[in-house]
Amino acid sequence: xxxxxxxxxxxxxxxxxxxxxxxxxxxxxxxxxxxxxxxxxxxxxxxxxxxxxxxxxxxxxxxxxxxxxxxxxxxxxxxxxxxxxxxxxxxxxxxxxxxxxxxxxxxxxxxxxxxxxxxxxxxxxxxxxxxxxxxxxxxxxxxxxxxxxxxxxxxxxxxxxxxxxxxxxxxxxxxxxxxxxxxxxxxxxxxx
Amino acid sequence: xxxxxxxxxxxxxxxxxxxxxxxxxxxxxxxxxxxxxxxxxxxxxxxxxxxxxxxxxxxxxxxxxxxxxxxxxxxxxxxxxxxxxxxxxxxxxxxxxxxxxxxxxxxxxxxxxxxxxxxxxxxxxxxxxxxxxxxxxxxxx
Numbered sequence: 517x518x519x520x521x522x523x524x525x526x527x528x529x530x531x532x533x534x535x536x537x538x539x540x541x542x543x544x545x546x547x548x549x550x551x552x553x554x555x556x557x558x559x560x561x562x563x564x565x566x567x568x569x570x571x572x573x574x575x576x577x578x579x580x581x582x583x584x585x586x587x588x589x590x591x592x593x594x595x596x597x598x599x600x601x602x603x604x605x606x607x608x609x610x611x612x613x614x615x616x617x618x619x620x621x622x623x624x625x626x627x628x629x630x631x632x633x634x635x636x637x638x639x640x641x642x643x644x645x646x647x648x649x650x651x652x653x654x655x656x657x658x659x660x661x662x663x664x665x666x667x668x669x670x671x672x673x674x675x676x677x678x679x680x681x682x683x684x685x686x687x688x689x690x691x692x693x694x695x696x697x698x699x700x701x702x703x704x705x706x707x708x
Numbered sequence: 709x710x711x712x713x714x715x716x717x718x719x720x721x722x723x724x725x726x727x728x729x730x731x732x733x734x735x736x737x738x739x740x741x742x743x744x745x746x747x748x749x750x751x752x753x754x755x756x757x758x759x760x761x762x763x764x765x766x767x768x769x770x771x772x773x774x775x776x777x778x779x780x781x782x783x784x785x786x787x788x789x790x791x792x793x794x795x796x797x798x799x800x801x802x803x804x805x806x807x808x809x810x811x812x813x814x815x816x817x818x819x820x821x822x823x824x825x826x827x828x829x830x831x832x833x834x835x836x837x838x839x840x841x842x843x844x845x846x847x848x849x
Contacts, residue, residue: 532787556809566826691777706741
């Protein structure tokens with residue numbers, strides 16, 4: 517089935533392909549969403565001396581291992597982009613699946629971590645710190661899950677050699693999710 | 709074809725190299741708070757070292773990912789300006805609201821609820837000794 521693409525898909529005033537430009541704008545608005553949340557956390561953390569004790573209960577090993585998992589999945593995503601750029605859709609799809617595997621491991625570790633914390637009484641309503649903890653990490657985890665779903669759809673197309681430019685687009689999004697975690701990690705696990 | 713293969717290998721090796729640097733930085737940021745008390749001298753206090761290894765390294769890591777993996781280094785400048793504008797919005801938001809949250813009283817106002825909560829929580833933490841079960845006790849309240 518061949519369909520004519522909308523004009524917006526093929527024209528470009530900025531010299532940047534429309535799909536890529538759209539992803540950058542998504543990231544621009546995500547900066548405001550996550551940035552607002554993190555800035556709000558920072559000002560509360562600085563204004564509330566009692567949060568230091570609350571924060572001391574997070575486990576940096578869970579955070580550290582998850583940082584390793586996300587950084588590695590970002591490497592896989594950029595290798596997928598590289599394969600797509602060289603016209604190798606099958607290889608790109610394989611790397612995207614590996615990236616997705618990283619996302620799944622990340623979410624799995626998060627599930628174990630949260631289960632331990634919740635059973636110890638550190639719930640989202642325990643106090644302001646834990647509210648921010650679950651909200652920030654939770655919104656981030658939703659981005660990981662959404663990214664994985666989109667990545668599977670793109671991998672399925674890439675496998676057949678279709679829409680290979682989208683491999684780069686999901687990669688840019690995935691690296692952004694990685695960057696958000698790079699800041700969440702010291703905020704929630706290291707600076708105590 | 710030979711050239712193409714060479715280029716291919718070089719590109720992938722570059723990404724793996726960036727990834728390795730990111731992992732080294734991750735290890736430093738985890739070890740930072742552990743090593744900081746042993747490294748302080750003169751005006752350089754442990755908390756400053758922790759801040760540097762935590763947030764200084766986070767900024768470097770974010771830059772490495774953005775420049776090399778997201779290819780911002782070869783992207784049109786328009787994108788960098790757009791992202792920088794969003795970061796400025798974030799700083800503006802912080803500057804506009806932080807004084808009301810970080811301080812609990814001013815010339816014509818006092819945040820009684822925040823002050824009471826800090827006092828209550830610090831007292832509860834003091835009673836709980838080292839605060840091993842702080843959250844459980846507070847959740848029970």
